[in-house]
Amino acid sequence: MLRASDRSDSRRDTVMLLGCVAVSLLFLFLPDSTGQQVAGALRSSVLAPLVWLQTEAELGRTSRSRFHEVTAERDSAALAAQGLPVLRAENGRLRQLLTLSRRLPPAFVAAEVLHQSQASDGRMLLVNVGQSRGVASFQPVVAPEGLIGAVASAGPSSSTVMTWAHPDFRVSAFTEDGRVAGVVAPSLSNTGSEAGLEFRAASYRDTLLPGTLVLSSGLGGVYPKGIPVGVVRGVAREQQGWERVYALEPAARPGVAAHVMILTGVDSILQAAFPGDSILEAVRQDSLAAAARADSLLRVRVGDSVKAWMRDSLARAAITRDSAARSAP
Amino acid sequence: MMLPRGSRLSLAIMTALLILLQFYVRPRLWDTRFAPDFLLILLLVIAMVSRPGVAAIAGLVMGLISDALTPVNIGAGMLAHAVVGYLAAWSRVVFFGENYLVHLGLFLGACWVRNVLVALFGGLGRGAVQYEALVGGLLQGLTTAIAGVVVVFVVREWMGVRLEA
Numbered sequence: 001m002l003r004a005s006d007r008s009d010s011r012r013d014t015v016m017l018l019g020c021v022a023v024s025l026l027f028l029f030l031p032d033s034t035g036q037q038v039a040g041a042l043r044s045s046v047l048a049p050l051v052w053l054q055t056e057a058e059l060g061r062t063s064r065s066r067f068h069e070v071t072a073e074r075d076s077a078a079l080a081a082q083g084l085p086v087l088r089a090e091n092g093r094l095r096q097l098l099t100l101s102r103r104l105p106p107a108f109v110a111a112e113v114l115h116q117s118q119a120s121d122g123r124m125l126l127v128n129v130g131q132s133r134g135v136a137s138f139q140p141v142v143a144p145e146g147l148i149g150a151v152a153s154a155g156p157s158s159s160t161v162m163t164w165a166h167p168d169f170r171v172s173a174f175t176e177d178g179r180v181a182g183v184v185a186p187s188l189s190n191t192g193s194e195a196g197l198e199f200r201a202a203s204y205r206d207t208l209l210p211g212t213l214v215l216s217s218g219l220g221g222v223y224p225k226g227i228p229v230g231v232v233r234g235v236a237r238e239q240q241g242w243e244r245v246y247a248l249e250p251a252a253r254p255g256v257a258a259h260v261m262i263l264t265g266v267d268s269i270l271q272a273a274f275p276g277d278s279i280l281e282a283v284r285q286d287s288l289a290a291a292a293r294a295d296s297l298l299r300v301r302v303g304d305s306v307k308a309w310m311r312d313s314l315a316r317a318a319i320t321r322d323s324a325a326r327s328a329p
Numbered sequence: 330m331m332l333p334r335g336s337r338l339s340l341a342i343m344t345a346l347l348i349l350l351q352f353y354v355r356p357r358l359w360d361t362r363f364a365p366d367f368l369l370i371l372l373l374v375i376a377m378v379s380r381p382g383v384a385a386i387a388g389l390v391m392g393l394i395s396d397a398l399t400p401v402n403i404g405a406g407m408l409a410h411a412v413v414g415y416l417a418a419w420s421r422v423v424f425f426g427e428n429y430l431v432h433l434g435l436f437l438g439a440c441w442v443r444n445v446l447v448a449l450f451g452g453l454g455r456g457a458v459q460y461e462a463l464v465g466g467l468l469q470g471l472t473t474a475i476a477g478v479v480v481v482f483v484v485r486e487w488m489g490v491r492l493e494a
Contacts, residue, residue, distance in 0.1 A: 009380065013415070016382030020389040020411035027396070028404030028450060035403035042397040050352050050394075057356040115356065117366040117469070119447045119461050120401035152400075160400055167454065187456075255362060 036153045036160070043126075044155045051114065051158050055128040058112040058258070073144060107265030109133045111141075113257050114158075122255040124152065125161040129262065135159050138222050140263045146228035146251025147171065147216060148260050159262075163254035164197060164229075172219040173199065173229050180206045181217060184229050184248065187236070197230045197248040204242050208232045214248060224263065228252075339487035340375075347371040347480070363468045365476035366440060368395065372410060373439055373477060376417035378488050388414025402451040409446035413439045429478055436477035440470035 027035060043051060111127035129135050131154050141148045141161045149163035162169060165186050174181040180202050187196040199214055212232040218225030230248030237245050351367035358364040372391050376384035392410030396403045417439055444466035448457045 013380055013382035013385070013419075017385045017411065017415045020385045020415075021408060023389060024392070024404045024408035024411060026404070027407060028402065030403065036400055039397040039400040039403055042393070047394060047397055050348065051398075053349070053352040054356055057353045061357045114398070115361040116395065116399045117351070117355070117361070117364070117368065118395045118399045118406055119444045119457065119465060120399050120405070120451045120453060121362065123451075123453065124399050124401045126398050166401065167452065 039160070040153050040155045043158050044130075048157070051126070051128065054114045055112060058114060058128070061258075108261040108263050109135060111135075111159075111260050111262055113254075113260060115255075123163055123166040125149075125163055125254055125257070125260075127159050127161055127260060127262070128157070130155045130157045130159050132156055134264045135262050136264075140223045140227070141260050142227055142263065143252040143257045143260050145253075146230070147223065148252050148254050148257060150222055151262060161254075161260070164250060165254060171223050171229060172217045173214050174217045175208060176213040176215060180208060184214065187247065196233070197250050198236055199230075199232065199246040199248050200243070202244050202246060204238070204244055206244070208246055210234050336378075336488060339484070340378075343374065343480075343484050343487065344371060362465065363472055365473040366469065367476070367480075369410075369413075369440055369443060369473055370436065370477045370480050372414050373417050373436060374480065374484065374488060376414050377421060377481075379418060381415045381418040384414035384418035385411045386414075388412070401453070405447050405449075405451035408450055409443045412446060413443045416442070429482075432478050432481055433474045436474035437467075437470040440473040441466040444469060 027038075030038075109129050111129045114126040114128060115121055116126065125148075127141075135151055135154045137151050137154055139151045141150060141163075147164060149161050149166070149169060152160045152162040164171070164184070167186060169186055171184045172181070173184045182199050182201040184197050184199055187198050199208070202208065210232055214229045214232065216223040216225060216227040216229055228251040230250045233247040233249050235244055236247040239245065347367045347370060355361065355364050355367060368391050372384070372388055375387045379387070388410035389407050391414075392407030395406040395410065399406075417435060420435065441462075444461040445458060447453075448461040
């Protein structure tokens with residue numbers, strides 16, 4: 001038989017548990033923005049030393065075990081970048097002909113991912129950079145392999161990133177050849193390690209072959225155009241004969257990503273890509289003037305080339321005449 | 330709390346060590362998804378030496394830390410950790426035989442329950458709940474259980490935890 005004090009203790013324990021459950025439920029049903037604010041305030045105050053500690057651990061790991069991997073990646077990138085100046089010049093010329101403004105290089109901030117032990121880690125990542133480095137909400141986050149997600153909230157020295165595995169994630173996308181456009185969302189049957197993506201709103205008449213690369217389209221104002229999102233695995237389902245949903249193999253895995261890049265200059269890129277009418281006209285006039293200048297330069301160069309060629313031809317003819325004269329008996 | 334006299338300092342040292350392990354050593358281990366959760370181990374050690382109500386509050390605080398660092402759905406981790414802390418402390422009354430196997434089972438079960446509850450209340454979807462129930466929760470539970478038994482073996486004298494062979 002329980003003593004009175006035991007019964008009292010037991011009742012107190014039950015009340016404490018119910019209190020804890022009530023507080024948890026209160027947080028659970030708080031508006032998402034309020035919850036993010038609370039989490040941000042905790043991260044930048046009480047938990048700041050823990051975030052700093054984990055950042056140091058990540059940096060330590062990077063500088064040791066991942067050194068060779070990073071070196072190999074850098075070498076590959078350097079090799080791939082060797083042909084870039086030619087492509088950039090060609091791209092600039094073509095954009096000028098199409099009266100498009102110059103493509104701006106994206107500014108980015110490199111960040112370490114601080115993985116946590118909770119099951120929801122792959123949906124929301126903690127990174128070690130914040131407002132002090134120019135990070136703000138809704139900035140896209142990419143890994144070398146492709147799109148990871150967008151900044152959900154930025155604190156002074158750390159930020160949270162909503163990854164593509166989060167149920168609320170959406171990105172406007174199109175296939176590499178630009179033929180099919182749609183919306184990419186996390187798969188309805190997402191699991192912890194085998195999380196996948198879906199390419200939705202693709203019309204029924206369009207067929208995508210497995211292996212087709214899907215890129216972000218730049219629509220929506222968050223993600224710039226051309227970031228790899230995933231590769232088509234096959235048809236996930238068909239909806240009543242008017243829409244086909246394709247399963248995508250994600251380009252980048254948030255659960256194992258160690259380093260990411262936060263694109264901080266996307267606003268300026270989008271403004272440059274979608275200028276107002278007056279700006280567009282001015283850009284068009286500039287482009288026409290630049291094209292005219294380029295054409296006149298080209299004419300001068302062609303003229304020079306023709307003159308040089310004629311000089312060479314005359315010289316060659318003279319040499320031929322001399323040779324013929326020497327070889328004659 | 331039912332800590333022996335002078336054990337509060339030991340608890341503080343153990344807490345500092347486990348936090349160091351969680352935030353400094355754990356990121357350096359292999360795949361962090363399956364690496365042992367030292368914060369959960371800390372919660373369970375507290376649950377072993379305290380009343381269920383206190384363990385529930387300790388769980389609430391640790392859940393708040395976890396939720397603040399991975400804020401998918403704040404409150405899910407708090408709820409899961411509070412329930413796990415309470416159940417772990419309450420189970421001490423049920424399981425009299427405190428040996429390695431019981432502790433191994435306690436750590437494994439607690440991690441599994443925590444992961445499933447977080448996936449369930451965090452709104453991560455049916456697939457995530459299934460994954461945590463069948464793969465993720467079990468694997469992380471196993472590594473946490475092994476690390477937890479080592480921790481219990483080390484701190485058994487300081488914390489007054491009974492441990493039979």
